[in-house]
Every structure is written in C-alpha cells, then in structure tokens.
Amino acid sequence: MAYPNELIRNFSIIAHIDHGKSTLADRMIEQTDTVAMRDMSEQLLDSMDIERERGITIKSSAVRMFYTHTDGKRYMFNLIDTPGHVDFNYEVSRALAACEGAVLVVDATQGIEAQTLANVYLAVDNGLEVVPVINKIDLPSAEPERTAQEIEDVIGIEAHSAPKISAKSGLNVDQVLAAVVKTVPPPVGDPDAPLTALVFDCFYDNYKGALSYVRVFDGTVRPGNRIRSMATGHEFEVTEVGVFTPAPMSVDELTAGEVGYIAASIKSVAETKVGDTITSADRPASKPLPGYKQANPMVFCGIYPADGAQYGDLRDALDKLRLNDASLSYEQETSNALGYGFRCGFLGLLHMEIVQERLEREFDLDLVTTAPSVIYKIVLTTGEEEMIDNPSNLPPVTEIEHLEEPVVNATIMTPSEYVGALMELCQERRGIFMDMNYIEESRVRIHYVLPLNEIIYDFFDQLKSRSRGYASFDYELKGYEKSDLVKLDFLLNGDVCDALSTIVHRDRAYAKGRAVAEKLCEVIPRQQFEIPVQAAIGGKIIARETVRAVRKDVLAKCYGGDITRKKKLLEKQKEGKKRMRQVGTVSLPSDAFMSVLRIN
Amino acid sequence: MAGIYLHIPFCVKKCAYCDFVSFPEGSVPQSYVDALLTELELVARSGSYPAAFNTVFFGGGTPSLLTGEQMQSILASLTAHFDIRESAEISMECNPGTVTPEKLAAYRTAGINRLSIGLQSTHDALLKSIGRIHTYQQFRETLQSAREAGFTNINADLMHGLSNQTEQYLESLNAVCDLGVQHISAYSLILEEHTPLFDCVERGEITPPDEDRVADMQDAGIDLLETRGYYRYEISNFAQEGYECRHNLNYWHNGEYLGFGVAAHAVVREKKWTRYANVSSLEEYYRLLTRGKRPLAETIRLAPRDEMFECIMLGLRLVRGVDRAAFAARFGFDVADAYPYAMEQLRKRAWIVETEQSIALNRKGLDLQNESLGFFM
Numbered sequence: 010m011a012y013p014n015e016l017i018r019n020f021s022i023i024a025h026i027d028h029g030k031s032t033l034a035d036r037m038i039e040q041t042d043t044v045a046m047r048d049m050s051e052q053l054l055d056s057m058d059i060e061r062e063r064g065i066t067i068k069s070s071a072v073r074m075f076y077t078h079t080d081g082k083r084y085m086f087n088l089i090d091t092p093g094h095v096d097f098n099y100e101v102s103r104a105l106a107a108c109e110g111a112v113l114v115v116d117a118t119q120g121i122e123a124q125t126l127a128n129v130y131l132a133v134d135n136g137l138e139v140v141p142v143i144n145k146i147d148l149p150s151a152e153p154e155r156t157a158q159e160i161e162d163v164i165g166i167e168a169h170s171a172p173k174i175s176a177k178s179g180l181n182v183d184q185v186l187a188a189v190v191k192t193v194p195p196p197v198g199d200p201d202a203p204l205t206a207l208v209f210d211c212f213y214d215n216y217k218g219a220l221s222y223v224r225v226f227d228g229t230v231r232p233g234n235r236i237r238s239m240a241t242g243h244e245f246e247v248t249e250v251g252v253f254t255p256a257p258m259s260v261d262e263l264t265a266g267e268v269g270y271i272a273a274s275i276k277s278v279a280e281t282k283v284g285d286t287i288t289s290a291d292r293p294a295s296k297p298l299p300g301y302k303q304a305n306p307m308v309f310c311g312i313y314p315a316d317g318a319q320y321g322d323l324r325d326a327l328d329k330l331r332l333n334d335a336s337l338s339y340e341q342e343t344s345n346a347l348g349y350g351f352r353c354g355f356l357g358l359l360h361m362e363i364v365q366e367r368l369e370r371e372f373d374l375d376l377v378t379t380a381p382s383v384i385y386k387i388v389l390t391t392g393e394e395e396m397i398d399n400p401s402n403l404p405p406v407t408e409i410e411h412l413e414e415p416v417v418n419a420t421i422m423t424p425s426e427y428v429g430a431l432m433e434l435c436q437e438r439r440g441i442f443m444d445m446n447y448i449e450e451s452r453v454r455i456h457y458v459l460p461l462n463e464i465i466y467d468f469f470d471q472l473k474s475r476s477r478g479y480a481s482f483d484y485e486l487k488g489y490e491k492s493d494l495v496k497l498d499f500l501l502n503g504d505v506c507d508a509l510s511t512i513v514h515r516d517r518a519y520a521k522g523r524a525v526a527e528k529l530c531e532v533i534p535r536q537q538f539e540i541p542v543q544a545a546i547g548g549k550i551i552a553r554e555t556v557r558a559v560r561k562d563v564l565a566k567c568y569g570g571d572i573t574r575k576k577k578l579l580e581k582q583k584e585g586k587k588r589m590r591q592v593g594t595v596s597l598p599s600d601a602f603m604s605v606l607r608i609n
Numbered sequence: 610m611a612g613i614y615l616h617i618p619f620c621v622k623k624c625a626y627c628d629f630v631s632f633p634e635g636s637v638p639q640s641y642v643d644a645l646l647t648e649l650e651l652v653a654r655s656g657s658y659p660a661a662f663n664t665v666f667f668g669g670g671t672p673s674l675l676t677g678e679q680m681q682s683i684l685a686s687l688t689a690h691f692d693i694r695e696s697a698e699i700s701m702e703c704n705p706g707t708v709t710p711e712k713l714a715a716y717r718t719a720g721i722n723r724l725s726i727g728l729q730s731t732h733d734a735l736l737k738s739i740g741r742i743h744t745y746q747q748f749r750e751t752l753q754s755a756r757e758a759g760f761t762n763i764n765a766d767l768m769h770g771l772s773n774q775t776e777q778y779l780e781s782l783n784a785v786c787d788l789g790v791q792h793i794s795a796y797s798l799i800l801e802e803h804t805p806l807f808d809c810v811e812r813g814e815i816t817p818p819d820e821d822r823v824a825d826m827q828d829a830g831i832d833l834l835e836t837r838g839y840y841r842y843e844i845s846n847f848a849q850e851g852y853e854c855r856h857n858l859n860y861w862h863n864g865e866y867l868g869f870g871v872a873a874h875a876v877v878r879e880k881k882w883t884r885y886a887n888v889s890s891l892e893e894y895y896r897l898l899t900r901g902k903r904p905l906a907e908t909i910r911l912a913p914r915d916e917m918f919e920c921i922m923l924g925l926r927l928v929r930g931v932d933r934a935a936f937a938a939r940f941g942f943d944v945a946d947a948y949p950y951a952m953e954q955l956r957k958r959a960w961i962v963e964t965e966q967s968i969a970l971n972r973k974g975l976d977l978q979n980e981s982l983g984f985f986m
Contacts, residue, residue: 535820537958537980560824563978565796565845567926568668569614569860570874572919573884573909579922582979583986 011264012085015195019087019224019268021105023129024114025122025481029144033114033176034090040182041074043254071222071268072255078190086189087268089209096357099304102131103209103284106300107224107268110138110193112185117143117151120159120452122481123422129164140192141171142185147178163448198265204228204289207298211281213332217249219275223287226298229264235290236273239297240282244290245273277332304336306354308361308465309382309398311342311508313350315375315599316588320349326372327351330364337364346508346592347377352399358465377599379508380606383461386413386489400510403496406547413489415461423480425453430475438463439514458487466606497522500543504593508602523552525605532601535559540595611659612859613687615645616870617672621707625740628801630872630889631670642679646686647898648869653690658877659865661692664856667701673708677715684720698723698855706743710754717758724755725764731781735771752788762852764792769830770823771798778826779833786837791852795830796845797823844926844975861927863920882916884909913940917947921985925978930969944968951984
C-alpha cells in the first residue's frame with residue numbers, strides 16, 4: 010500500500026564544511042527514533058573512514074525517517090545527504106533534483122560561504138523550496154540575527170523566523186522538523202503512470218551488485234519488473250527494491266514520490282549512471298527526466314606503484330574503486346621513468362586526493378603520483394584540434410599553431426581584510442579580475458577568471474592560509490582560452506624524465522624550471538658520477554644544476570664486533586637502491602616526484 | 610692465526626660521538642674482572658676454540674681503567690687457559706686521561722706490548738667539544754711515559770670531519786708523525802644515532818662539514834701520511850713498515866677470534882663458520898655467568914656463500930686486497946670465478962687492481978667500497 014504523497018517530504022541539507030550538516034542529520038535521525046540510540050555514531054551517514062576524518066561527505070546517502078507532527082500526522086521524511094564539494098557538483102545537482110526542498114544550514118559564527126551559495130543556487134535552479142536554519146547559536150561568538158540578515162541579503166529568502174538551533178546539543182531541532190513539513194511541498198506523481206526514477210547515486214554491494222539510489226517520480230517498481238536505463242538502453246530484471254533506514258532494507262515496492270534503491274544484478278556502477286532515468290522495459294516513459302549528462306573528468310595525473318611489482322595490485326585496486334565511483338577514469342600508460350602505471354582522470358582536486366588516499370589506505374599501496382594536469386586543447390598548423398591530458402603527448406612545437414587551456418569562473422567569499430592578499434594570490438595565478446561586491450559591511454565576494462591549471466594544485470591551501478581559513482572558494486568551468494603555454498621538460502644526465510614534464514605559462518617557465526631543478530638536486534642522492542639536472546623548453550636549456558658525484562661511500566671502521574651489523578647495513582643500502590627508479594643512467598627515489606609537486 | 614678480544618665496557622665519561630657499549634665508572638669493578646675470568650674458564654672448558662693465538666686485544670670502553678694487578682690477573686688467566694704464542698701481539702687501548710707512568714710500567718710488565726692511544730685531535734678546544742677527558746699535553750706525557758715503560762709499538766687514533774678545519778686536521782697528523790708513533794688510525798667521524806653529537810646535529814646546534822669537505826680532508830690526510838712514511842694498509846689505518854696491527858689484520862682476513870666481556874663478539878670454525886655475540890647488558894652478563902652459563906646473546910651459523918662474502922667485504926678493506934691463494938684454499942675456487950658479475954662491474958669502472966696474488970680495490974674503489982661490495986651481493 011503506497012504511502013500517501015501528501016505525507017512525504019523529500020529534502021537535502023546544504024551546508025558548508027563544518028557548519029554542522031552531518032550533526033544536524035544525526036539529531037534528526039535520533040529525534041525521529043529512526044536508529045536506536047545504541048546504534049548511533051557520529052556522522053552516521055558518512056560511512057567511509059575518510060569522510061569521518063575529514064568531516065566531508067563524498068558519496069550521497071539517504072535515510073528514511075518517520076516524524077509525527079503537531080497535527081498528529083505521521084510524515085515520511087527522505088533525507089538525501091549530498092557531497093558538498095564543488096568537485097561533486099554534478100552529483101549534488103542530481104541529488105537535489107530528487108528532492109522538493111533543501112534545508113540550508115548556516116553557521117551563526119561564520120556566515121554564508123561560497124560553496125554553500127553555489128549549492129543554494131543549484132537548489133533554487135532545481136525548483137526546491139529552501140528551509141534556512143541558523144546553527145551553532147550556543148557558541149559565544151554566534152550572531153544569529155546578523156546571519157539571518159545575511160541570508161536575506163545574499164539569497165533573498167525570509168530568514169528571521171528561521172529555526173535557530175544547536176545541532177550539537179539538539180536545541181530547537183524539532184523546529185527544523187516542523188519547518189520541513191510546513192515549507193517543503195509534498196511530491197506529486199502518479200503511481201500508475203509509466204515508471205520514471207531518477208538515479209542520484211549508486212553503490213556497489215558485493216552480494217547484490219550495483220545498487221541504484223533512486224527517486225521515483227512516476228509509476229511503481231517491484232522485484233521481478235524489467236527495467237531499462239534510458240541513458241544506455243540496457244535492460245535489467247529487478248531483484249530487490251528497498252529503502253534506507255539508513256541500512257538498506259528491502260520492501261515490496263517503491264512508488265511515485267518515494268526514495269530508495271533498486272538492485273538488478275547490475276555488474277558495475279558504470280552501468281547505472283548518476284542522472285540516468287530508469288523506466289519500465291514493458292511500458293517505457295516517453296522521455297527521460299531532464300538533466301542527465303556524462304560527468305567528465307577535469308584533472309588528470311599519472312599514478313604509479315612505488316614498487317613496479319605492485320602494478321597488478323594497483324590495477325585491481327582501481328578496478329574495485331571504480332565499481333563504486335563511476336566518475337573515476339583511468340587507462341594504462343607507460344612512463345620511461347616510472348614504468349607501468351595509469352593515467353587517471355578526476356572530477357577535481359579533492360576527488361583526486363580522495364582516490365589517492367583510498368588507494369593507499371584501503372589497498373595498502375605505495376604510490377608515486379605525477380603533477381596534476383588539465384586537458385589542453387591543441388590547434389595544429391593543419392587546423393585540426395587535439396585534446397591532451399598528459400604533457401608528454403604534446404606534439405612538436407613546429408606542428409602547433411597555438412594552445413588553449415581551460416579557464417574557470419571563480420567566486421571567492423572572504424572577510425574584507427583579506428581581499429588584498431587574495432587578489433594578490435589570484436594575480437600571481439594569472440587571474441583576471443572580473444568584479445567585487447560587498448555582501449555586507451565586512452564580507453566581500455570577488456569574481457575572477459582563473460586558468461584551471463593554476464588552481465589544481467595548491468590554490469585552495471594558499472587561499473586558506475592567506476585568509477587564516479576564512480575565505481571560501483568555488484568555481485565552474487568557463488571554457489577554453491588561447492594561452493602562451495610551453496612544455497617544460499627536465500633532463501637528468503641528458504635524458505628527459507617524462508614523468509616530470511609539465512605545461513606552464515611561458516612567463517612562469519623560467520622561475521618554475523629553476524625551482525624544480527634546485528629541488529631535484531636536493532632530493533636526488535649523490536651517485537657515482539656527476540648528474541647535470543636541466544630544465545628545458547623545447548631544445549633550449551633554461552636552468553642547470555648539478556648533483557655532485559659521491560666521493561666517499563665507505564664505512565670508516567669495521568672490526569670484529571661490527572661485521573654482522575655492517576653486513577646488514579650493506580643489505581639495507583642494496584634494498585634501498587632496488588626501490589629507486591632508474592631514469593636513463595640516474596637513480597631517483599620515488600619521493601623525488603612528489604617533492605617537485607610541492608614547489609610553486 | 611687467531612685472536613682474542615676482551616671488552617672493558619667502562620669509561621670515566623662517554624664521548625659525544627660514541628655508540629659503543631660502555632658504562633660510566635672511574636675504575637673497573639673487580640666483579641667485572643672476576644666475571645671475565647669466569648668466562649675465560651668456561652670457554653676454555655668447552656674446548657671449542659682454535660689451538661693457538663697470535664694476538665690479544667683489550668678494547669673498550671677504556672681498558673686503561675684496569676689497574677696493573679687486574680691486567681696481570683687477566684693475562685695470567687689467558688696464558689693459563691689458552692696457548693698464547695710467545696711472539697703474540699698483545700694490545701690495549703689507552704685513554705691519556707687515565708694512566709700514570711707506574712700503571713703503564715705495570716701493563717708492560719704484565720705482558721702488554723702494543724698501545725693504542727685515543728687522541729682524536731691535537732686541538733684542546735676540539736677535544737673538549739667532543740667530550741674527551743684529556744688534553745694534547747696529556748697525550749704527549751702518556752706517550753713519553755709509555756716509551757719509558759718500554760713500549761715500542763704505539764698507535765694514535767685521530768679523527769676528521771669534526772670541524773670544517775682541514776688545516777687543523779693536517780696539523781694534528783703532522784704533529785703525531787713528528788712524535789714518531791708507529792701506527793696511525795685516521796677515521797672520519799661517523800654520526801651514530803643515539804649519541805649526544807647526533808642529537809646536537811639534529812637540533813641544528815652543530816653543522817657538520819659537508820661531504821665534499823670531509824672527502825677533501827680525508828684525501829689530504831692519506832697523502833700526508835704516505836709522504837711521512839706511514840703507508841695506508843686499510844681504509845683508515847696507516848703504519849710504518851712492519852707495524853700493521855696484527856690483531857685487526859686477522860679480522861680483515863676473516864680469521865678466527867674469541868671475544869670475552871660484555872657485548873664482545875667471536876667467530877670460530879665449527880661445522881659452519883659461526884659468529885657469537887655476547888649480551889650487551891652488564892646485569893645479564895653477570896647473571897648468566899653466575900649460573901655457570903656462557904653470556905651469549907646470539908649465535909649465527911653462516912652458509913659458505915655468506916662466509917665467502919664476508920671474506921670479500923673484509924678483505925677488500927685492505928689495500929692489499931683479498932689473497933687469491935688463501936681464498937681458493939678456503940673455498941675451492943678463485944675469487945674471479947666466484948664473482949664474475951662483480952669483477953666485470955669493477956673492471957668497467959676501473960676500481961680494481963688484479964694481480965696473480967690478489968684482487969684489490971684501488972683508491973677510487975676504496976672510496977666507494979660500499980658500492981663496490983654491492984656488486985658482490
């Protein structure tokens with residue numbers, strides 16, 4: 010028996026990192042008795058270690074709660090928890106599309122941040138009703154009235170009557186539950202119409218295969234139904250449908266307005282794409298739900314096993330991660346310096362870091378990663394265009410008419426005292442100033458157009474350090490622009506080390522070349538011969554440093570008591586050499602590649 | 610050829626660079642001497658040792674903390690239990706801050722015929738900074754007394770890499786040559802973990818000279834000593850003709866030796882080439898001996914392949930290198946046949962000197978001995 014639509018509320022929570030999203034979700038789960046107290050843990054919806062540690066949400070998840078309102082009715086709440094980060098913008102947009110409303114949580118001590126704003130706009134674009142909530146009012150530095158005013162000024166929604174809560178202590182969380190009932194509209198949909206269900210995330214289960222997380226808009230889906238992916242045309246037989254409690258619990262059916270999952274022996278999450286519409290194979294809908302697009306990776310880097318023998322392990326680990334992360338792409342590549350590895354594509358920097366961390370942590374791999382790169386557009390002298398994501402693949406200069414690089418529209422929100430420092434940062438990163446306005450007396454919003462390759466490495470860290478952590482940042486791809494780019498190569502003892510090559514703006518090439526060459530001299534251990542370290546653009550050497558030859562490598566003393574110890578020492582030295590990367594005639598420690606990344 | 614090593618693990622004060630097993634004491638406790646005698650007896654009774662010995666070496670620590678009587682009793686016990694040859698070299702290490710003319714005379718009478726005096730530098734400020742308890746003047750007095758006591762075979766230890774001063778180091782070497790000692794050990798400082806000096810460097814209080822500067826110092830030192838008539842016979846050891854340290858030569862020939870005392874090592878030919886290490890805790894040493902047990906911490910029985918590598922690793926420290934005939938007699942084949950890959954690599958780099966008698970590293974090969982040995986592993 011379908012639950013009456015007028016008693017269903019589907020909503021997300023939007024908040025900046027640390028503004029209390031997961032804590033509020035925990036309190037709502039508790040106050041609706043969804044999970045027994047003894048089973049509660051903090052950040053209940055963030056099940057990955059890395060999510061809990063970093064206080065971020067990477068995967069969407071959902072939970073069904075039942076709330077008895079003051080009108081005596083029992084409402085079904087489906088809370089869809091979304092990743093907040095710009096890298097996962099598309100996932101967020103699909104999760105929001107699955108809802109009728111969004112709870113906006115703003116920290117009363119901090120105010121609105123750039124990413125929050127981006128997500129609120131996304132919610133409004135998707136036609137969602139926004140329920141503002143002002144959090145952390147129990148902190149001494151909280152300014153709830155000022156925060157409410159800021160919400161009204163910046164977003165343009167009434168906020169003075171917004172619930173003022175402490176998610177931590179649970180204060181006034183009941184007001185949030187009531188506001189959801191009042192403000193978020195119930196879903197509309199026809200359980201008897203042809204099935205349309207929006208996939209907003211997917212998860213790989215070892216026993217059930219890929220689970221599609223769906224919001225059913227029209228129709229009903231039951232085990233045994235044949236369903237069709239409207240994006241790929243693939244058909245599957247439904248083996249199970251269920252809801253999140255938050256643990257998956259199978260139910261008889263999902264009907265229009267409900268949120269849950271569909272299992273259909275789907276082998277990989279790649280076959281159940283986020284944003285896809287699932288319909289019935291027997292009675293298909295005439296057109297899919299709007300908004301589907303293929304998520305394209307924006308940032309690329311080479312990932313290699315530190316120990317070449319672990320190549321197979323790395324491949325298996327990537328295969329497993331991809332089961333659960335359809336936006337991760339990779340293909341095999343070979344580097345003369347690093348041997349066999351993978352060129353991996355990511356949605357953004359955070360995504361890249363997370364994948365690297367999960368590979369190292371969950372699969373116990375030692376990795377060497379090359380400098381992150383964006384996709385460059387190459388216009389050849391023949392007029393043809395080529396896209397490359399690996400600097401090594403750049404054609405000879407003579408064949409290139411010009412190069413184009415991706416640029417982004419960046420929004421920075423910051424207390425006004427840091428404007429100078431942040432503009433300097435953007436300027437250093439070849440940013441073009443667009444405009445700046447005061448959100449309120451002491452808070453400023455700045456717009457810049459920035460080359461994507463200038464922000465993929467440490468821009469965010471710099472932004473945070475130059476604003477003492479107060480500035481926030483968001484960006485969206487603007488397009489490609491012509492740029493005076495050059496490929497910067499590094500030669501070790503005369504041989505180009507491909508894994509160190511990068512594409513940089515000509516104005517930056519000299520400084521960068523010198524800095525990297527100096528750094529390499531520090532990290533390359535002395536060897537039996539002198540090693541020239543050169544930076545080059547095309548055939549032209551722009552910097553040269555030298556790793557001097559080792560002159561003494563011998564134990565000064567060795568007597569009767571030292572022999573066993575000395576033997577062990579030699580074995581250790583030998584072992585260390587085995588782990589080095591051989592680039593032409595030069596041995597490089599794996600961390601040489603990482604240390605070069607840290608230069609700016 | 611076989612040797613006996615005795616460890617005296619006590620020092621008035623530990624030097625800043627030292628990571629050897631030693632305990633701070635102003636004298637050697639009689640209980641330790643008694644324990645040594647017990648250990649000697651235990652090993653003698655076991656019957657598992659070489660037939661005769663040509664060298665004895667008292668190392669430390671500071672063996673010169675032993676009184677004349679203590680030394681006398683140990684040597685008496687040694688000769689009672691083992692066949693120490695008439696011509697044996699009997700050495701002891703000696704710290705200039707710990708001896709008197711009387712004590713030196715007593716050592717000589719007891720049978721000691723070679724002294725190895727720790728000097729390190731002739732510059733008092735430097736000596737003080739590394740925690741030595743003596744001055745250069747005290748060294749000269751000790752040397753004088755030693756000669757008066759009848760010692761004619763004397764080594765001085767010197768160290769470089771302590772400061773940036775190449776001139777200071779060469780001055781020290783010249784001064785010691787002028788004094789006419791028969792043997793000089795010239796080491797580069799090794800920064801060992803868990804030493805005060807290492808900690809100072811870690812904390813940035815001391816900046817050791819850079820690698821190239823130390824290499825310059827060492828090279829200049831080798832040249833100086835050779836022109837002064839001290840020929841280099843091992844990586845860090847120099848001697849006048851006929852005054853090489855026979856005890857240490859035995860180590861580098863990978864010969865048998867017994868070791869007595871805390872943390873002492875031994876190697877003997879049993880069914881296999883077998884290395885023993887004594888416990889390094891004083892309490893444990895006493896405890897085991899009281900119960901009539903040998904104070905062993907470790908016994909390693911080596912496969913022939915490993916024994917062979919040891920012969921290379923030790924033999925290639927010698928400027929004369931590995932004796933081909935001795936190697937062939939020991940293992941049944943020639944060095945070059947046993948290690949074709951290593952030989953090829955060393956020849957390619959021109960780090961090797963091959964003659965019918967021996968295979969040796971040249972100066973470059975010795976400088977990079979660790980790399981050279983890598984090819985044999």
